[in-house]
Amino acid sequence: MAKETFETSTSSSGSGSAVGVVEPSYDEKAEEASSTWQRALDSFKRNPDFRITQRGAVAANGQVYDLESAVQNTVHSPLARRLKGRHLQMIAIGGSIGTGLFVGSGKALQQGGPASLLIAFTLIGMMLYCTVHALGEMAVLLPVAGSFSAYSTRFLDPAWGFAMGWNYALQWLVVFPLEVVSAAITVDYWDSNISPAAWVGIFLTAIITINLFGVKGYGEAEFILSIIKVIAVVGFIILGITLDVGGGKNGEYIGGRHWQVPGAFNNGFKGLCSVLVTAAFAFAGTELVGLAAAETANPRKSLPTAVKQVFWRICLFYIVSLTLVGLLVPYTDRRLIGQSDSDAKASPFVIAINNAGITGLDSVMNVVIMISVLSVGNSAVYGSTRTLAALAEQGQAPRFLAYIDRQGRPLISIGVASALGLLAFLAASPEEVDAFLWMQALSGLSSIFTWGSICLAHIRFRRAWRLQGYTLDQLAFRSQAGVLGSWFGFLFNCLVLVAQFWTGFAPVPPQYGPPIQGARALTKSFFQGYLAVPMVLVFYIPYKIYYRTSVLRCKNMDLKSGVRELNLHELVAEEELEKAAWPKWKKAYKFMC
Numbered sequence: 167m168a169k170e171t172f173e174t175s176t177s178s179s180g181s182g183s184a185v186g187v188v189e190p191s192y193d194e195k196a197e198e199a200s201s202t203w204q205r206a207l208d209s210f211k212r213n214p215d216f217r218i219t220q221r222g223a224v225a226a227n228g229q230v231y232d233l234e235s236a237v238q239n240t241v242h243s244p245l246a247r248r249l250k251g252r253h254l255q256m257i258a259i260g261g262s263i264g265t266g267l268f269v270g271s272g273k274a275l276q277q278g279g280p281a282s283l284l285i286a287f288t289l290i291g292m293m294l295y296c297t298v299h300a301l302g303e304m305a306v307l308l309p310v311a312g313s314f315s316a317y318s319t320r321f322l323d324p325a326w327g328f329a330m331g332w333n334y335a336l337q338w339l340v341v342f343p344l345e346v347v348s349a350a351i352t353v354d355y356w357d358s359n360i361s362p363a364a365w366v367g368i369f370l371t372a373i374i375t376i377n378l379f380g381v382k383g384y385g386e387a388e389f390i391l392s393i394i395k396v397i398a399v400v401g402f403i404i405l406g407i408t409l410d411v412g413g414g415k416n417g418e419y420i421g422g423r424h425w426q427v428p429g430a431f432n433n434g435f436k437g438l439c440s441v442l443v444t445a446a447f448a449f450a451g452t453e454l455v456g457l458a459a460a461e462t463a464n465p466r467k468s469l470p471t472a473v474k475q476v477f478w479r480i481c482l483f484y485i486v487s488l489t490l491v492g493l494l495v496p497y498t499d500r501r502l503i504g505q506s507d508s509d510a511k512a513s514p515f516v517i518a519i520n521n522a523g524i525t526g527l528d529s530v531m532n533v534v535i536m537i538s539v540l541s542v543g544n545s546a547v548y549g550s551t552r553t554l555a556a557l558a559e560q561g562q563a564p565r566f567l568a569y570i571d572r573q574g575r576p577l578i579s580i581g582v583a584s585a586l587g588l589l590a591f592l593a594a595s596p597e598e599v600d601a602f603l604w605m606q607a608l609s610g611l612s613s614i615f616t617w618g619s620i621c622l623a624h625i626r627f628r629r630a631w632r633l634q635g636y637t638l639d640q641l642a643f644r645s646q647a648g649v650l651g652s653w654f655g656f657l658f659n660c661l662v663l664v665a666q667f668w669t670g671f672a673p674v675p676p677q678y679g680p681p682i683q684g685a686r687a688l689t690k691s692f693f694q695g696y697l698a699v700p701m702v703l704v705f706y707i708p709y710k711i712y713y714r715t716s717v718l719r720c721k722n723m724d725l726k727s728g729v730r731e732l733n734l735h736e737l738v739a740e741e742e743l744e745k746a747a748w749p750k751w752k753k754a755y756k757f758m759c
Contacts, residue, residue, distance in 0.1 A: 233324055234724075236560035241728040243311035243559055245461050245552070246381050246574025251468035253385035254455055258298075258472035259479045260392030262451025263399070264542035265348055266444070268535045271488055272495075272514040274444040276502040277674050278437035280492025281430035286441035287448070287488055291480035293658045294452050296651030297617045300624035302473035305459040306466055306643040308728040312556025313457040314616060317623040319560060320724065321630065323717045325710035330619045331557045332705050333698070337450075337612035338550035339583060340605045343590035345543035346370055350590075352536040355511060356529070366590045369540060374584045377547045380575045381461045384548045391541040398534040399483045402515055405527075406490030414522045424496040432497050433674050439665035440674045443610070443695070446662060448484070450613040451545055452476060453620065457552055461574070466730070470643045487515075494518040503677065547587075551579035603694055611666060611698035618659035621652040628652075630720035663699070670695040 275283050301314060310316050315334055319327025350365035358365075376387045412419035431437060455472050459465040491514045495502070501517050513535060519528045555576035558568030569578040589605070628649050631641075638644055645651060670692040675681045682691050709715070 233319070233718075236324070236562075237310075237316075237320055237724055237727050239559040240310040240312050240316045240460075240556055243460060243556065244570045244574060245311055245555070245576070247461055247463050248380070248382045248574070249385045249458055249462040249468075251464075251471065253389055254458060254462060254468045254472035255475055256389045256392035256396075257385070257458060258452075258455045258475050260395045260483070260541075261388055261454055261545055262449065262542065263392075263395045263479075263483060264345070264448075264451075264538040265535065266448025266450065267484065267487070268515055268531075268538060269513045270444050270448055271491060272502040272512045272517070274441040275492065275495065275497050275514055276499075276677055277433060277444075278441035279428075279430055279432035279497045280425055282432070282438040282441045283488055283492055284485070286438060286445045287484050289658070290442065290445040290449055290662075291484060293655045294449050294617065295477055295480060296645075296647040296655040297620050298452055298455065298473055298476045299645035299647050300652045300655065301453060301456040301620050302469055303641060303643055303645040304624060304627055305456045306469045307641060309459040309462065309465040309469075309730060310728045311460045311559060312553060313459060314453060314620045314623065315553060316556055316560070317627070318619045319562075321623045321626045321718065322619070323710070323715055324562075325706055325713065325715040326619070327560075328557070328562045328709045329702050329706035330615060331553055331560075331562060333612050333702050334616050335550050335553040335557065336701070337609040337616075338546040338553070339586050340609045341450075342373075342543055342546040342550065342583060342587050343592075344605060344609075345539050345546060346373070346587060346590040347592075349536050349539040349543065352532055352539060355532045363591055369543070370584075370587050370590060373540065373543050373547060374580070374587070376544055377551070377580055377583075378575070380573050381458075381548075384544065385458075387544055388541065391537055391544070395534065395538055395541065396483070398531070399487055402531070403482075403486055403490060405522075406487070406494060406518065409518070409522050410490065410493050415524070420493060422493060424493060428496055428498045432677075436669060436672070436674055440669045442662050443666050443669070446613055447610070450609075451542065451549070453613075453616060454545055454549055456620075457549060460552075466642050473643075474646075491515065491518065494521065498677070547580065547583045550583050551576045554579040554582065604697075607694040607697040608701065609698070610695060611663065614659050614662050614666075615698065615702055618656050621655035621659070624652045625649055625656065626718075626720060626723075627725075630723040630725060633720050634723075634725060636725070666695055 271283065271287075274286065278286065304317055305313060308317075312319075312331065315327055315331035317327075318330045346366055346369045347362070349369045350362040353360070353365050354362075376383050408414070410420045433440070455469070455476070459469055462468050495514045495517050499517060502512055502514065513531070516528045516531050516535075519531060554563055554567045555570060557563035558565055558579075567576070567579050567582065570576050624645070631638075647654070671688060673682050673688075673691050673695075682688060
């Protein structure tokens with residue numbers, strides 16, 4: 167029986183080649199230190215559980231790339247498992263709320279109108295609901311280092327996993343200096359006379375210091391920052407409803423006036439397509455909850471709750487708040503065209519507060535925007551460093567990037583991310599605008615590739631799970647959207663790529679100012695919106711040719727390495743019996759949360 171095969175194979179984890187994962191030791195193998203200072207120094211030494219796939223090693227099947235060793239190395243990564251359930255829940259609820267929502271939504275409103283804004287964010291939200299549930303199903307069963315890029319290597323094609331890993335790492339490596347500059351720009355809202363470079367230095371130091379405290383430092387920082395963002399969004403929703411029904415200073419009822427004049431849509435269908443890309447950028451980072459699974463103490467307990475709470479973040483923090491934004495701010499408002507993508511004066515949230523004549527509250531919202539930007543910068547360091555370390559462990563990146571110390575910190579990767587963060591000092595350079603436009607172009611569509619790959623990996627995983635004789639009852643967590651949801655997510659991400667291609671070579675005309683004309687201007691506009699596509703191909707094609715990788719067959723996929731619980735089937739059966747005794751209200755609550 168398949169069930170017996172699965173259970174038997176998971177019970178022999180002691181040799182290191184079986185399924186069960188031995189908890190990496192961080193302090194036991196370290197020498198006894200005579201002082202706190204000596205212990206601190208020793209913590210930076212290489213973790214004794216470190217291992218790496220040898221580049222060019224020939225596997226048992228004759229392939230140049232050794233997939234078996236790569237899988238084992240992500241399974242036995244010495245990253246620290248210190249994230250708790252509360253950390254994961256706040257990362258899922260508010261971790262990626264940043265300028266995409268607070269400022270970028272203004273550009274989306276101006277380009278597509280309130281109806282396009284609502285439709286686009288709803289569609290992207292539906293796709294992400296399916297994607298995160300697919301990721302959660304795989305991450306609960308296989309909480310390995312690298313997460314979705316490792317799943318692409320394991321369930322699709324090692325060459326595609328290599329491309330997706332570098333695509334994701336570069337996305338966050340570029341976003342980090344961009345977010346630091348954005349935080350410095352938000353200070354200009356108060357007409358500060360301090361040089362932006364000074365603020366860049368302060369914010370860089372704060373983010374790097376947080377990440378040097380390890381995954382626990384990242385988790386605690388995100389827990390606090392996410393709470394602030396959640397409170398701010400909930401407060402805006404209450405304020406927005408009050409203002410819309412006439413509770414402002416002048417007592418004027420607004421209702422759906424701006425949906426009639428100037429209208430619900432702007433620039434027709436093309437306007438809607440352009441908003442899709444902006445919405446995707448606003449949701450970037452939602453998948454971090456899956457990446458954090460490898461550093462979670464008990465992902466089987468913590469991750470399902472965090473995954474389910476993504477639904478509430480999509481509905482409450484995006485859909486409801488942006489519905490109110492569309493009611494309170496007309497898309498013809500010239501203030502929506504800011505000087506940059508982080509200009510708080512162009513935030514529709516700030517504009518709505520200013521229109522209501524509420525003094526002081528706009529500054530509070532600007533502080534929230536700055537906190538959100540720093541939070542995303544913090545997540546950027548975390549996401550890039552863990553992905554770089556996992557790539558190196560699999561032999562898909564320079565070996566020194568896999569250095570993980572005795573506290574489970576990928577120190578060299580953190581150093582690389584920190585060094586690239588110094589690009590933020592370009593904020594004081596006259597070439598700032600061009601430099602950051604091209605840096606942003608590198609990260610523009612990266613999330614679309616990541617989400618599409620997660621969905622496709624889940625489709626292939628489910629097929630392999632069935633072909634190898636396992637049942638869905640043996641999964642610790644099942645995606646509520648199932649395989650159909652993953653197909654929807656995959657196809658929808660493909661449609662977003664098509665939409666961006668169209669709006670790239672035929673951009674939406676600006677509301678104010680001259681249209682984009684001429685071959686040079688149009689070419690520049692296209693590559694600034696579509697640069698991620700050729701970058702992915704540059705990583706994928708040469709790697710595939712050099713290592714002669716092939717698409718993995720479902721019957722040959724390794725579905726066992728990385729399962730933490732040795733008696734998973736018995737644990738799942740016990741939990742099902744416990745759930746059967748729950749009252750109906752608790753069943754409904756646990757289904758949603």
